[in-house]
Amino acid sequence: MVQATISYSIGFIKQEARQLVKKGILSRQQPIYTLCKYIPAREWGNIERELEQNDFLLRDRICDLLGREDWFDESC
Numbered sequence: 001m002v003q004a005t006i007s008y009s010i011g012f013i014k015q016e017a018r019q020l021v022k023k024g025i026l027s028r029q030q031p032i033y034t035l036c037k038y039i040p041a042r043e044w045g046n047i048e049r050e051l052e053q054n055d056f057l058l059r060d061r062i063c064d065l066l067g068r069e070d071w072f073d074e075s076c
Helices: 011-021 032-038 040-051 062-066
Strands: none
Touching: 011 032, 011 040, 011 062, 032 040, 032 062
């Protein structure tokens, strides 16, 4: 049986984290490793490698992963 290996880019990981924060499922202050609850266990090793290659530690905060976000006042 052939098992497909999915490659996760740092952009994909950031997008997934941003969506979980936007939905209120995760907080920007939680450590990055809390993402593992929302990613299949068989894929977590790939996620860890991509994070490490981009100089992120699992104990870093999700806000470090997301970086700066601009907010606009729509009432103007």
